Amino acid sequence: DTGVSQNPRHKITKRGQNVTFRCDPISEHNRLYWYRQTLGQGPEFLTYFQNEAQLEKSRLLSDRFSAERPKGSFSTLEIQRTEQGDSAMYLCASSPQGWQPQHFGDGTRLSIL
């Protein structure tokens, strides 16, 4: 069990650029989640995958956001035309089937210049 891995740890970009984050869940965890955490707030749910199927998306996930999990293993979260308000920590979590708790990665901190 190597834990949930997220890359990069920190991304700095100019407003209007596209960014992509990667999450590698714990092996054999079929559920994968993305959350966004802004300063002074708790994480907010963005989207959820069971295997390769994206089963739920939050209203927070605007059209500029897209997430994929093509083979049911790693996942990517892409933000197009970044805006100042996208600055946040993006957390990935995974869990096995059933009611087991979610395990979180270290997160990717996005800073928009």
Add this chain to the structure above:
Amino acid sequence: AQTVTQSQPEMSVQEAETVTLSCTYDTSESDYYLFWYKQPPSRQMILVIRQEAYKQQNATENRFSVNFQKAAKSFSLKISDSQLGDAAMYFCAYRSLRFYTGTASKLTFGTGTRLQVTL
């Protein structure tokens, strides 16, 4: 929709003392899980303790215990014999147990309580 409220932005405790962090939640559901997660500075969030709503017995994990009051929708965390390593942000979280696809899986978090541990 469920909401989770943590009314204490910051708390402080002396080493070896006991501290209680508060959490209240709002839901119309009868079956759910409640969690306390710990997030040390610049480190990943880790699970501290969880409680199934259908269980009347309060959960305990070593120095960590909860006081779950279902009728009052209250879920407080007690840390006994506080240690320097307990200093972190603590988040209370709710998870539905409904069997709708996807809906039952996401966590709803409170805004967190920053715990300082002093010598």
